[in-house]
Amino acid sequence: MNDFASEAMLRLVRTGLKRQGLATDGPPPVRQAHVPLADKRAWLHRLWQAHGPDVIVRLGxxxxxxxxEPLLLALSLARDPADLLQRWQRLERFVHSRHRMRVDQPEPGWLRIRHVSLDPHLPPTPAEDLLVFGFLVAMCERLExxxxxARPEALTGxxxxxxxxxxxxxxDDVSAWELRWQTASVNPVADVPPADPDGWIAHLQARLAADPGRSWTVQSLALAAASSPxxxxxxxxxxxLTFTQLLSDARLISAARLLAVSPMPTAEVGYVCGFADQAHFTRQFKHHTAMTPGLYRNAFALRAGV
Structure with a gap:
């Protein structure tokens, strides 16, 4: 992945190596310039050869x-591991990753996950498998x-x-994993009529704006608003108003704010704010502002002190 996600993973690897007291030599640190995929894979392979799989899985x-790290902060808004994996899958689609997570949830608190490639001739390497799964497990724990x-499906313990x-x-096969966790009981929601309709709409807008990257549905927003769909x-x-309109406005407002007040790459803004991909983000943003995200940032970021 030559994108903001892979650059964040490179920074993760460097921080993980430093945490384990190991040298961080490899591709140069990046923020905007891209590192070739072959260089990233070669570095990970050297780490595997020098230190073994235990070091790789602990990098996460x-x-x-x-x-x-903005990307981690966006993922940290997940409600549980299942939601986290949905956000990760959306990230894979957003950046057009050649690797994808196939997820099955047999029951609450249990996920079966397989790391695959869109190109059957270039599957993920074991080092890539362990790096990604180690990261996702650590993110689950970051969610408290x-x-x-967690374990590879080939193991019993x-x-x-x-x-x-x-x-x-x-x-030998670390591409398929099982993930378990303790689920919390969900109390039924009472359908309470709003005392202040304007305040109720503002409450909905605030809930959407607090996590614009979530895969919101009418059902999930209704639950947050103590209402039925x-x-x-x-x-x-x-x-x-409609649910679609409310959600679209929340995502566009959040994107405009980030473009104006943060140095976050434009593509990353699109992902964090819940758009399907960069083209979708650009198209929607231009439709509502008559400006592309890049032009909007050029016009308004300076006055915000960025």
């Missing part, structure tokens, strides 16, 4: 020391998810439990 624990356990990796011989849609219609 660096997420607990990277609070200034209780009882996180848990490789990760109680926030620690167990030392063992890794199987049908009642929410009816109340919005009384204000000449």
């Amino acid at each position: 624990e660096a997420v607990h020391r990277m609070d200034d 998810t209780p009882g996180v356990r 848990w490789s990760r439990s109680q926030r620690a990796w167990r030392s063992h011989a890794w199987p 049908r009642t929410l849609q009816r109340r919005l219609a009384l204000r000449d």
Whole structure:
């Protein structure tokens, strides 16, 4: 991936190596310039050869020391591991990654995940598998998810439990994993009519703006608003609003704010704010502002002090 996501992963690897007291030599640190994919894979292969798989899978624990990484902050808004994997899958689609996560959820608190390639002739390497799974497991723990356990499906015992990796011989296939965690009980939501319709709309807007990258649905917003989906849609219609319009406005406003006040790359802004891909972001933003995201930033970022 020659994109902001792969650049964030490179920074993760460097921080993870430093955390383990190891040298961080490899592709140069990047923020805007891209590092060729072959160089990234060669570096990861050298790390595997020099230090073994245990070091690779532990690199993900660096997420607990990277609070200034916008991509991690966006992923950290996930409600649980299942939501986290949905956000990761959207990231893969957004950046047109050649690697994808195939996820199956047999029941609440249980995911079965396979790391695959869109090109069957170029599958992920074991080092890439362990790097990504180690990162995702660490992100689950960053969410304060209780009882996180993970293992390759080829193993019988848990490789990760109680926030620690167990030392063992890794199987040849580390592309398929099982992830478990403790689920919280959900209380039924009472359908309470709003005392202040304008305040109720503002509450909905605030909930959407707090996490614009979430895969919002009418059902999930209704739950957040202590309402049923049908009642929410009816109340919005009384204000000449729709769920789609409300969500689109929240994402566009959030994007405009980030473009004006942050140095975050334009593509990353699009992902964080919930757009399907960069082309979708540019098209929607220009439709509503008559400016591309780049032109908007050039016009307004300076006055914001960026």
